[in-house]
Amino acid sequence: MSGLPVVVVGAGPQGLAAAAHLTERGIASVVVERGSSAGAAVAEWGHVRLFSAWPELMDAAARRLLEASGWAAPDRGYPTGAEWVRDYLAPLADALGERVRYGTTVTGIARRGRDKVVDGGRRSQPFVVHTQDRHGRDGRILARAVIDASGTWNQPNPAGADGFPAVGEAAASGRISYRIPDDVSSCAGRHVAVVGAGHSATHAVLRLSELARRDPSMRITWLLRRGSTTNLFGGGERDELAERAVLGSRARKVIEAGVVEVVTGFRVAEFRREGAGLVIVSEAGREIAGVDRVVALTGFRPDLGILRELRIDVDPSLDAVAGIAAEIDPNIHSCGSVSATGARQLRHPEDGFFIVGAKSYGRAPTFLALTGFEQVRSVVAHLAGDHEGAQRTELVLPDTGVCGGASAFDSPQGGCCAPALIPLGSRPVTAG
Missing domain, CATH: 3.50.50.60 (FAD/NAD(P)-binding domain)
Structure with a gap:
């Protein structure tokens, strides 16, 4: 399979960063994006200003690739989503050139000739990424490895509190x-x-x-x-x-x-x-x-349907990658920040397949671009055989300053330890 590319699903911040790292290491890659341009999901919330500053919104390998072409990195301020696309994601996609394919929707990922049940010869077979173009034509891409950076933007949670649409939600x-x-x-x-x-x-x-x-x-x-x-x-x-x-x-x-x-x-x-x-x-x-x-x-939830013929390990509560679930679970993780995650924590039983970015967090909140950049750096190092680089942690995430998890869901006092802030007013405001 050494002659096959690594397929990256999604041309958002983490998908493009993954392609930049693969390019830097001389590994062929194909990025498939359902939208018509880079950062298509980000563009949909382009009017929103990020609370991360420019230096926290650019991947190191992506910067090196861009700077080689004369691009100058924005160095201060807090961009909107539209500015992030215009000044970083779109130029990065242009630098990656024909590696990025737009208007291509991934409909499924599997092992060639093996459904989820089959053991025999599984690891020796390449991945098959099933696609559909904007004209409805089906296609297949063979891959030595797959990095799923497709995010969760297209899967918003309903308003209904039990995870299903509330009665009358569809009608309204x-x-x-x-x-x-x-x-x-x-x-x-x-x-x-x-x-x-x-x-x-x-x-x-x-x-x-x-x-x-x-x-x-x-x-x-x-x-x-x-x-x-x-x-x-x-x-x-x-x-x-x-x-x-x-x-x-x-x-x-x-x-x-x-x-x-x-x-x-x-x-x-x-x-x-x-x-x-x-x-x-x-x-x-x-x-x-x-x-x-x-x-x-x-919040949002990941689309796991396209992965139904792969052997993946996801947390039953969060739909997050199982190896990082305990670290990000809002029911048990509450105080301060979370650790950076890499290839070891993101691995699945299906060797060569990784979920990165917001999708790796499943339904858990507070995903930062910095987290995703560290994920793809480690994953690509692993795919390149640089196991020391894959194990190394090159990021300390900023602390949230918040203490109190979802274990105190019904409590008016809040979380697992002393409240981070005094509650508004003497008691919660409730409806009559």
Whole structure:
């Protein structure tokens, strides 16, 4: 199989970085991307400003490849998604040239002539990456190894708290968005409910609150599944990513100013039409009435369907790579940051196959680009036979400053140890 390329699925930040490392080591690669350009998923949230600075958003091998062509790296500031694509991802894809194939959707990955059941001769057979182009034509690419960097962007979680769409969620889909809003002008004078507690939900609340400050007739309700606001605002001054800390402090201010109403312990069970609006019903029977729009930002999940004929090892709770699950599980990991992960932690029973990037985290939150760059550096070193390089850790991730895991899901006091921040107010705000 030495004459076959390594196939990389996805031309996002980690996929392109993987191709840069492979190129630097003289290993042939093919990057397949379902979109029409590099960073297609990032472009869809191009209006959002990242809380990582430019130096934390560029892979080392990618920089070396680009700088050889005269490209100058942005050295300061916090780009938007669109700027990240324009000033880094698109030039990187151009530098990789014909290695990147656009408009190519991966429909499945397997071993040649072997389904998941067959043991005999499995390791001696190349991978087969099944594809479909934009015209619906099927194809196959043989590969010596596969790096799945396809991300989770196309698989948003539903608003329903049990992991399935809530009753009436599909019927109300015209009023529900699963993306951070860009132009919020149509929300003027409306009642908007935001579901979720992560950074995306915080971004959405802040964007909507800018309009609400100018329009007193607008109402924003922030629905949290947790019983507490303790960790809603992040780690404050303990967060080693300054802009991530600012995000939380801004959210605290708009809530304390009364621009946003926070409802805790609210797990969505049903969307019901009532007059011109929606009623959102919780599992406990509480109701939020008169809702015009819903922004559901409850995280993402990986598409594991394309891997069904491979022998992979994923965590049953997170759908994350099993080797890193205990480190990133929000039920048990709570205090501070997580360790960098490499080829050893990302390995599967299917030798030569790796999941990297946001998809490696499954449903776990708080994936950083830095994590993905270290993953692909280690994985490519492993594929190149540089086992010392694969084992070496070249990254220390910034601390979140947050303490408190999902084990305290129902507790108004928060997490496993002393709260990182004093909860908003003397007790959680709840719906009547």
